[in-house]
Amino acid sequence: MPTSALPPNARERQKRERRLALIEAAQRLVGERGLDDVTVDEISSEAGLSTRTFFNYFDSKDDAVLGIQEIELDADVRAQFVAGGPSGRLMTDLEALVAGFLTNAAPNIEQGERAMRLMVAEPRLVQRHIAWHQRVIGELDELLAERRKARPSPVDDDTIGMVAGLLMRASALAWARSGYEGDAAAHLPEAVAQLRLLLDD
Amino acid sequence: MPTSALPPNARERQKRERRLALIEAAQRLVGERGLDDVTVDEISSEAGLSTRTFFNYFDSKDDAVLGIQEIELDADVRAQFVAGGPSGRLMTDLEALVAGFLTNAAPNIEQGERAMRLMVAEPRLVQRHIAWHQRVIGELDELLAERRKARPSPVDDDTIGMVAGLLMRASALAWARSGYEGDAAAHLPEAVAQLRLLLDD
DNA sequence: ACTGCAACTTGCACTCACTGCAAGAATAAT
DNA sequence: ATTATTCTTGCAGTGAGTGCAAGTTGCAGT
Known part of the structure; x- marks a missing residue:
């Protein structure tokens, strides 16, 4: 098989x-x-x-x-996040969740790469791409509500959602910057690092 | 006069x-x-x-x-940012810059408030609102290029731009959450605090 | 194979956002 | 008062996107 x-x-x-x-x-x-x-x-x-x-x-x-499509999160990634895992630190777990989304984002690397290239020439597409991230991230609200029961957090849903969206886009951009090495998920740590670098200036 | x-x-x-x-x-x-x-x-x-x-x-x-319009940054806010100020710490200065944009964002508080309320009912408007932030923030690229001469930073333009956009939206949301007290710019510190809270989980 | 069923495709007619153009009205400059 | 400028408007057109109803096509049971 x-x-x-x-x-x-x-x-x-x-x-x-x-x-x-x-x-x-x-x-x-x-x-x-x-x-x-x-x-x-x-x-x-x-x-x-x-x-x-x-x-x-x-x-x-x-x-x-x-090439926009519905993307679904792996059931185990989802379950782990809701349960307050995998690490117990919100930002780290959010990273895992976003990685879960990203790996299912495109069925096809070349297609995603072509999309990224076209976005450079056509800004309107960037908007739609971001809007898509928003929709994907929309699912997060339910997950967060669940997770709060297991592990409360002082950070509000809006901020978490926006950061998740930012990480998606940042990963995609880092992927493009690298000349499309590997897949977008592989550049998530880089995106997080950049964000931390800025916040801790 | x-x-x-x-x-x-x-x-x-x-x-x-x-x-x-x-x-x-x-x-x-x-x-x-x-x-x-x-x-x-x-x-x-x-x-x-x-x-x-x-x-x-x-x-x-x-x-x-x-009620979307072109918004222009105060010349002195702009000059200070480009010169590497006002504080010298990128994140802090970015906050000042975003505040500069936000205060010029709506000529009219009620109009902005109505727009925010309509966004709750009409998700499409949220997209357009974000797209507008993107366009406003587009100006940032030039400013950053200038500022780097005075004060280099290891953080890339993309990340800075996305964070600026996030802060705009986060401020607007915090403003809405507060029941529209003051203006959106007044809630910027709260937005930054939430972001830091998440990053440092 | 035959039949009924459900899913999918297609053509058609329609609404409406948005654009270029050219003519006309209002305002400003001389 | 006359000319130049700017803005509004009507008109005609393109093309995205939708609902509907009629066909097609694959699927299941017999």
Whole structure:
């Protein structure tokens, strides 16, 4: 048995393929011509699908270019955080949680890299990317409420959420700065270190 | 001479009035019916202006609801930061800089408060608000480049920029949490304290 | 294989945000 | 009073995004 990522189901397989085709077409066309000179119609027909179907897969053109998807946290990472672990120190545990999100963020390194490159040329995409982080981090609120029972903290949810979002983006940027070595999660410690450096100036 | 905020110029006065009328109409209607059930046409005619003119004043519907404007940093705050001051410690000076932005952020407390309230009901507005912070903070890059000559720092621009953005939002949230006491800038120290609390868990 | 079922795709018609342009009105400058 | 400038407005257009209803396609049970 090779990997759990291969669905035997034909429906699921097509879904993945179509999704991937849309992202691929979107990234290629936007890379060539720029975000505002590519229409959803073009992306769709490039991927061999109808425009209407495009919007069954993505909420917006920007989302397709970024390859945005729902990402789910590993159940054990989640459970450990809620229980007040793994280390018991909030910042350290938050780092573990963010790492959990980041490793599931992109199914595909190249796709993520292309997205990062396009963001340099198209600031609008950065906004959408940050908005996506926000949505992902939204799940954090429930987790924090749970965790507080096991291990209270004087830091409010808003601040924790914003720092989590910052770490996501900082990791992605550090990853880009490194010339895309490894994956984004690998640069999380660097992001945390920079943040500490600034705070302790 | 009463204050520098009163332009003798009729053009400038009308500009302010129209801008304000648009914001007022946008906030009221969106508050009543929600962001997606109000059209730009309605906002415009409510303000007694054409739809086309609306877009001479704002880039988007969301911007009008938030009352987004260009904000400029006081020249002396700017000069001091670039020179490596006022305290010489980066984080402290960054705080002063963010305070400089925040005090010029809204010409009008009530307008800012209404915007904050609408953001609770309309998450899309939060995104736009963050995006606006990003744009404001964009100016920081030049300032940092200058400041590095006077006082180098091991912290990279990206991290500094993100922290500045975080402080803006954190201050606004703390302001809201306080029941809108004073202005947002008054809650900056609280925001910084929370951040430090988390980092030093 | 046949049938009924559910999921998915697609075309169609529609709303609305937003833009460029050119003409006209208001204001400022001379 | 006349000219120049700035701003508003209407118009026509592009394109994102949505709801709906009709087809297609894969799936399950028989």
